[in-house]
Amino acid sequence: MVKQKKSKVTISEILNKKKNKEKITMLTSYDYSISHICNEADLDIVLIGDSAATVMLGYDTTRKIGMEEMLTFCKGVANGITRPLIVADMPFGSYQTDKSNSVRNALKFLRYGCDGVKLEGGWEIVDIIKNLTGLGIPVMGHIGLKPQTTPLHHGYGLQGKTAEDAVMLIREARALEEAGVFSIVLEKVTSEVSSVITQIVKVPIIGIGSGPHVDGQVLVIHDMLGLFKDMEPKFVKRYLNMADQIFDAIKQYENEVKSGKFPQEEHTYHMTEEEYAKLEKMLKRV
Numbered sequence: 001m002v003k004q005k006k007s008k009v010t011i012s013e014i015l016n017k018k019k020n021k022e023k024i025t026m027l028t029s030y031d032y033s034i035s036h037i038c039n040e041a042d043l044d045i046v047l048i049g050d051s052a053a054t055v056m057l058g059y060d061t062t063r064k065i066g067m068e069e070m071l072t073f074c075k076g077v078a079n080g081i082t083r084p085l086i087v088a089d090m091p092f093g094s095y096q097t098d099k100s101n102s103v104r105n106a107l108k109f110l111r112y113g114c115d116g117v118k119l120e121g122g123w124e125i126v127d128i129i130k131n132l133t134g135l136g137i138p139v140m141g142h143i144g145l146k147p148q149t150t151p152l153h154h155g156y157g158l159q160g161k162t163a164e165d166a167v168m169l170i171r172e173a174r175a176l177e178e179a180g181v182f183s184i185v186l187e188k189v190t191s192e193v194s195s196v197i198t199q200i201v202k203v204p205i206i207g208i209g210s211g212p213h214v215d216g217q218v219l220v221i222h223d224m225l226g227l228f229k230d231m232e233p234k235f236v237k238r239y240l241n242m243a244d245q246i247f248d249a250i251k252q253y254e255n256e257v258k259s260g261k262f263p264q265e266e267h268t269y270h271m272t273e274e275e276y277a278k279l280e281k282m283l284k285r286v
Contacts (some may be wrong), residue, residue, distance in 0.1 A: 024216025
């Protein structure tokens with residue numbers, strides 16, 4: 001039986017999932033191979049996260065990744081995706097300078113195959129988001145812990161611990177909704193505050209480290225697969241431990257090559273006997 005090809009996920013479908021109380025699934029991806037697997041697994045959204053800075057390029061902060069690097073990752077992801085919605089993080093400095101620059105860079109992501117862009121920030125970028133959405137550019141918001149700028153403010157700690165912080169986050173979420181975002185990522189926010197925001201705001205709320213009472217979840221795929229061990233946040237569930245599995249496989253390969261165990265006959269190609277006989281005669285003449 002031929003597997004029926006599923007249609008491309010649209011923003012309208014993402015919005016309807018909240019109305020229908022269906023959970024939204026989202027993971028990061030940065031290349032063709034992983035994206036192709038995500039596509040087959042029927043995820044709702046694939047995020048080309050600026051987390052590529054740390055897990056793919058080895059930078060010590062997401063602030064260091066630039067537009068050209070992000071667009072390179074977009075090429076591979078877009079080639080591997082036919083169904084999930086593709087959203088890309090706009091890197092630090094690509095939208096904060098002025099409205100025209102933010103439009104120019106957002107359009108680059110759309111031309112590279114993305115369906116929308118994600119911007120980190122609250123009050124400080126509401127006007128930029130409003131300008132983008134007013135021009136028909138789909139925007140996903142991101143508040144709570146904001147890795148691009150959080151070192152300048154609260155650090156990497158839990159957000160929404162006090163009633164005052166909670167009110168600020170709620171107001172920011174509503175401001176983003178009014179600016180036209182189609183969804184909002186809440187990162188490392190207390191479950192109580194995430195639940196309130198999810199109830200108040202009409203667009204889907206996608207949590208990362210923000211508890212179960214949201215409309216969907218997102219994780220960095222390297223974290224959930226156990227590929228990246230430099231950081232192990234409490235909110236990450238490791239579904240595999242691939243770093244150790246890959247290490248063991250590499251060591252086994254190394255040992256088998258050195259001992260002559262690999263490659264074996266099953267991994268080897270041969271000439272036909274006739275051609276080999278001709279080669280032997282030619283070598284004798286040489």
